[in-house]
Amino acid sequence: MAQFSHIEYPIKIPYQLRVYFTKGAFELDNPLFRDLACTRESGNRRKALFYVDEAVSQANPELTGQIGSYFDQYADDLRLMDIEILAGGESLKNDPDRLERIYTDIEDHKICRHSYIVAIGGGALLDTVGFAAATAHRGIRHFRFPTTTLGQADAGVGVKNGVNFHQKKNFVGAFAPPFAVINDYKFLSTLPEVHLRNGYIEAIKVALIRDAKFFEWIEENVDALNEFDGETMEELIHRCAEHHVAHIATSGDPFEMGSVRPLDFGHWAAHKLEQLSEFDLSHGEAVAIGIAIDTLYSEEMGYLDSKSANRILTLLKKLHFELFSDHLERRNGSRFPYVLEGLEEFREHLGGLLTITLLKRIGSRFEVHEMDTDVVLKSMNRLKSL
Ligand SMILES: NC(=O)c1ccc[n+]([C@@H]2O[C@H](COP(=O)([O-])OP(=O)(O)OC[C@H]3O[C@@H](n4cnc5c(N)ncnc54)[C@H](O)[C@@H]3O)[C@@H](O)[C@H]2O)c1
Ligand SMILES: [Zn+2]
Incomplete structure (x- = not known):
């Protein structure tokens, strides 16, 4: 008769799914992002690598400068590695080359599991950057800033991310709760x-x-x-x-x-x-x-x-x-x-x-x-x- 032995332990991992609502997250007097990024065994000068949806960046030309000033203000705690602009929309999820580019940035900037990846954009950008964050080094903390109504209400506030493969929606993806979601209503003012x-x-x-x-x-x-x-x-x-x-x-x-x-x-x-x-x-x-x-x-x-x-x-x-x-x-x-x-x-x-x-x-x-x-x-x- 066939026999087997086995070892079994439950693994319980508590997650906290946190969605914040604000206006003007990178205005200098808005401490929300800093407070979130710098609590919890934060150690010193956490690195952050940003990805911004090109349409958001074009519609808000002051945004990258504002993020730069925000990080200057909190330079003791946070270190801005780069702000990459990515063309958003579904074509991003369909293009493996752009995913590879994100992995390359993560490698080049030596982004580690104690750093942050921050995604600002529509659901497609959040899905793509979130997937890269979930898989590089087997998971880097990531912040999501959804900039569309659909993203703020739905796509950006969950635990899923992913990209398309052979045109099939979300064929490649992962479940990875974001470190935090920040719904900044101000972004909606430029949305078509x-x-x-x-x-x-x-x-x-x-x-x-x-x-x-x-x-x-x-x-x-x-x-x-x-x-x-x-x-x-x-x-x-x-x-x-x-x-x-x-x-x-x-x-x-x-x-x-x-x-x-x-x-x-x-x-x-x-x-x-x-x-x-x-x-x-x-x-x-x-x-x-x-x-x-x-x-x-x-x-x-x-x-x-x-x-x-x-x-x-x-x-x-x-x-x-x-x-x-x-x-x-x-x-x-x-x-x-x-x-x-x-x-x-x-x-x-x-x-x-x-x-x-x-x-x-x-x-x-x-x-x-x-x-x-x-x-x-x-x-x-x-x-x-x-
Ligand atoms: N992960 C999930 O649980 C989940 C759930 C639902 C949907 N989704 C995915 O989300 C995607 C759809 O997201 P979406 O509706 O946000 O569309 P989208 O990401 O395609 O964005 C729509 C367009 O608006 C632009 N844009 C975004 N924010 C802007 C702003 N503030 N001002 C000006 N332009 C702006 C983008 O560049 C893009 O061209 C789909 O890929 C869908 O599969 C994911
Ligand atoms: Zn949907």
Whole structure:
């Protein structure tokens, strides 16, 4: 009879997921960054290497000088190694050469596990720089400064990072909680409208799966959101970020070992659409369509009542999201469009069992393990006719 012996110990690693909200993080009288960077067994003169999204740097020409002055003020505690400017957006996640450049910088500046890498930019830049930080030396502390609504509300406040491989979204990545996230609302003042709007969709997503009252609040504030009113956007970001962080910290599965991923509601189609459009569709635009498909699917299957489905689509339309894209119809000879491959890719990414989040009410979700292809097609056709 086969025999074995074994050794087993639990390893418990406490993480603290910290998201701060401020305005003007590198103004000289704002001590937040310094206080965070210099507490905790900090030792002397921690090194920091910065990466700034090119669009952010162009829109805020004073930023690099300001960071320089900030570090001069705290020269006893902090040492600025360099501020690298990286062209942001999805092309960054698609380009392995740029990842290699970051590793080279880390090597050249002798950035160690007690240094900081600071990423300032959109979700794509945070994902890329965060991945480099998570993997160089098996993990360097990193600060995230999301500069888009989507980043501040969602992409930047979680524990995931990664890059695309062969155009497949986030194929290579790691779970690595950032040292801290700093949501500096001031950055939003230079963000183009299309990207301001993109953050709204992740807020709608999280409201749909967790919080009916938040959904109502978004409905009530549609006009202010369409006018990009500062205070309203800040509240939306704060509430959305709170939900994300709470979900990650309390769901019992922060590193997604299981197959249930409610925060990815609407994302199986979205990720495929981004790829099919060669990233012409932004993440937010694609998620809006993905949410619309899964909402109608929930209705068609009898899980969600028609009135609620209507409310959801109406809100998306009022916020000027397109609910259909020609990419949904692209097919390769067969009667099935390419976008359906998103289901299989989603399953592969999760590992094992396909698990799709659907709605049973606004604010309440559940999971299914298969999708009826004909009903998905019908849902997409209904969107077209809308
Ligand atoms: N890690 C996660 O958990 C997670 C979650 C959701 C989304 N994401 C990823 O995030 C990415 C989308 O992020 P995004 O919506 O922030 O888009 P993005 O990073 O592509 O940024 C959008 C555009 O705005 C520019 N920009 C950024 N901030 C600016 C500012 N303040 N002023 C002017 N221009 C600015 C960028 O250069 C870019 O061209 C996708 O790759 C998506 O997969 C990651
Ligand atoms: Zn998303």
